[in-house]
Amino acid sequence: MVPSDRDRVLAEAGVSRETAAALDLYVAQLTRWQAIKNLVGPATLPDVWTRHIADSLQLLDAAPQARTWLDLGSGAGIPGLILAIAGVQNRPDLRVDLVESNARKGAFLQETTRLTGAPARIHVARIERVVADFRGVDVVCARALAPLPQLIAWTAPLLKSGTIGLFPKGREAQSELTAAREKWTFVADVIPSRTDSSAGIVRISSLSDPLP
Template sequence: MSTDRDRVLAAAHVSRETTRRLDLYVAQLTRWQSIKNLVGPSTLAEVWTRHVADALQLLDLMPEARSWLDLGSGAGIPGLILAIAGPPGITVDLVESNARKCAFLIEAARLTGAPARVHNARIEAVIAGHRGVDVVCARALAPLTQLLDWTEPLLKTGTTGLFPKGREAQAELTEAAARWTVAHDLVPSRTESAARIVRVTALAPKSP
């Protein structure tokens, strides 16, 4: 009988080595969860479908991207998973202000050999020093209007934004439209029928 893990890995077409590294990540997440409370406790039993698969689907939306910036990385979802499973040459910068979560990210990246850099810093400080990033992403971090405020310096210069949202995606876009002209599309999530991924390809503030 196939498990959630088997189904997620088969759908993602990952290599044996990537499978080994994802298993290492899940094992570390499970071990650290009891100390750090990295994810919602009720979601740990569904880690492959709720977290791993949810992150992996972003790779297919930007297959040519090599430089990623993940805001509010927390348990490394999606950023560390992207670094583990991404194509050759990928690099992912993980931004997390919580030092205890950064300790997990650093250790998990070391054990899996993921090409990830951990920044224990505020989002604004990291974005101020980043240019030329292919993709900026954030999951379960803040409303879309706040995400656009943070990422405007990147989105207005060619970076693509990928922001997984739940059923409230359209409402958040409507709210954001009061302040921003947002070039975007809504991509159905593979892991939750009502969820959407907001893909932002250009951003400009509206005139007062």
């Protein structure tokens, strides 16, 4: 019998029954709210376990020592809420802050966080107004939010202070890195995506002041 996407993703992630149940609850919430608020691309919902769950979980291995995370433009909690749900299994002191400006998406995040018991805090606010308040977090991440130069501009106060940036990108990763290097000096690598051979995770480990 061929395992389902769900079973395969959970087996590869090595999650406990409790974590699996919480991720199931997240998927159920996402499916229910999708009918009310377009949280994710409708075409991706049937493949939620690979397109969203597995794609998010791989970020944990990109920063194995990280305990404090900041997810910008969280939307449906991808990747931030998924990371909070699953990451706490092996990192009991994990904490994830999620920033989302849309009030209805914020309501989804609040309710789903409450139901799953995830160690997440929701901030319904614009990124530029609050991002500097999170200096000292281990990782800042954002998925499908903005081109890399804009992400760096938003997160510069964090990246300059030692925070790692993890930004999943599609086939445009290298071109966005090239564009970002015209404005910023930074150290970065691209981690191949486990869920999409044409995609990668841009990991920024240090940032200097903008180029003149």
